[in-house]
Amino acid sequence: MRVGVVLVVFSLLTSSALATAQQDGPVYVVDTGDTLFSISQIFGTSVEQLAEANNIEDPSAIFPGQTLLIPGYLGLGGTLQFNPVRYGETLGSLALRYGLPEGQMGRLNRVLNPQRLYSGQPFVYLEGAGGMPTSERISTLRGQSMLELSAELGIDSWGLVNGNGIEGRRWLVPGELMYAPGDRDATIALPPEFGSITVSPASATQGGTLTIEFEGPNQISGRLGDRPLQVIVAGEASALALQGIHALAEPGLVELELMVDDGTRYSQPLLLRVAGYGQEFLQVPPETLDPANTQPEDELIARVVNMVTAEKLWEGKFVYPSTYFETFPSFFGTRRSYNGSGFIYYHTGLDLFGSSSTPVLASARGRVAFSNLLTVRGNATYIDHGWGIYTGYLHQSQSLVEPGEIVTAGQTIGYVGGTGRVTGAHLHWEVWVGGVPVDPVEWTLAEFP
Structure with missing residues (x-):
């Protein structure tokens, strides 16, 4: 009987220990x-x-x-x-x-x-470990002691040491970035010359739009990968850059390097995520694939959409350029095979259904930057909305606006057609950000910036 009791007790203890x-x-x-x-x-x-x-x-x-x-x-x-x-x-x-x-x-x-x-x-x-979510950043001076700095900040020197994770030393390195309790800044490691920088979203996605906002006294410039940022002065001590992410950009890490006017630099990689685009096969007129036609046309449009107007002309979310936007014949970013080629092309916009009687509507207020007949894009209109943002309306049967004309959101600017590289009548709608085409749907769902 004792053996049985011992075994039962041992079994219970073992089960309890395993559960623990x-x-x-x-x-x-x-x-x-x-x-x-x-x-x-x-x-x-x-x-x-x-x-x-x-x-x-x-x-x-x-x-x-x-x-x-x-x-x-x-x-x-x-x-x-x-x-x-x-x-x-x-x-x-x-x-x-x-x-x-x-x-x-x-x-x-x-x-x-x-x-x-x-x-x-x-x-x-x-969770709940404490810490310093917000702080005041201080750049130490040559010859300044820990005691002098803590007295200047009105805090205990031990608190300064422990709060900055430098236990074991009582000296300061000139120019060392220190943190003191406060609510002025988020606790980040940017050099003080940069002021405050917000990158939204924190990671990028193929075909997405990145917003970089700056608050500080210095002029700032930068680049994302090998592409210079188009920085816009948005206030007395603020600036921003809106940058599109190419749909064919290699997923992984891309470097965001920023510089202020005194030469100080800061660089950190961003995660660039894959968007997961589909594929489609299309048969189109051969002349619309001929580099003799496509290259000069691409260069012309690149010159148009890379001009930056300092004034922001639009407000709020973009509207769809047609009344038919429940379903779409082709989505942005789709990898394309033309006339049996490999998937070496991609769709630079969003296609919308329509016929020659379907009005084309301006997506937002802006100034007409281009309106003409092209081989690939057909009857094409491009609108400058300011701050490096453009929309394009391709394959129209006719355009009703001229370059330099101011248009408003929802205004009829043309009619759907089947001109250029098409398989049938439809409207091809583009949004360009910082010289790069992005997914237009994102601009109908969110306000930028």
Whole structure:
């Protein structure tokens, strides 16, 4: 009998120990739109490991508010959250912001290169660890001591040391970027010369639009990859750049480098995501594929859409250029094969149904920059909306406007047609941002900037 009791007790203790071991570790609360796959990608695990750790039989059956144990973080407890890394954030500034030592933040995020965080990278942190979400940034002076700086800021020197993660030393390096408690700036690692910079969204997508806003006293310029930014002065101490992302841009990391007028530079990569475009085969008139026709025409339109007007002429979201926008015959970004070629072409706009009696409407207020008959684009009209934003209306049967004319949103500017490189009557609608065609649908859903 004693043996039986001992075995039962041992069995209970073993089961309890196993349950405790399975429950040891941090948790994550499922949010709307989460899947086990997306959660596994963020926390560096797998769907199978998540399902096993949480006794989930059907990986698709998770729900918002559900608490999941995250495997792979032994010795750590609490609730994990994540935010995308913002432009200007480093491992050091994120450690200050979220209140954990830099080394622990690096291990939490499995960071291989602490000097190479990219904008848009999912960054995991421990909820409720404290930290300094906002602060005042100070650039130290030559000969300035820790005691002098803390007295100037009105804070305890130990608080300055601990808050900046520099325990173990009591000296300052001239020009060193320090943080003090405050609510003026987000805790980021941008040099003070840059003021405040906001990049939205934090990561880019093929065919999308990137908004870069600057607040500060200095003039700023920059480039995204090999493309110079078209920076617009938007106020006394503010500027912005709107930049389209090419639909054929290589997914991965692209460098965003910024410069101020004193020569100070800052560079950090952005994540560029694939958009997942489809494919289609088309038969078109051969002359519309002849480089002798296409190249001069492309160069002409490139000159038109790369002119930057300093005045913003549009307001709010763009409207569709036709009353028929429930369905579309062809979407932006679709990879195309013409007359049996490889998929070496792509669709630079959005096609809308219509006939020669269907009016073409201006998508927003602007000034007509071009209106003429072309071989590939047919009867084409391009409207300048200011700040490097253009819309194009192609293949019209006729155009009703002339260059220099101001048009308003919803105004009839022509009629749908079948001119140029077409397989039938339709309207091809383009939106150009910073000299690059982007997905027009995005401009009907959101206001820029």
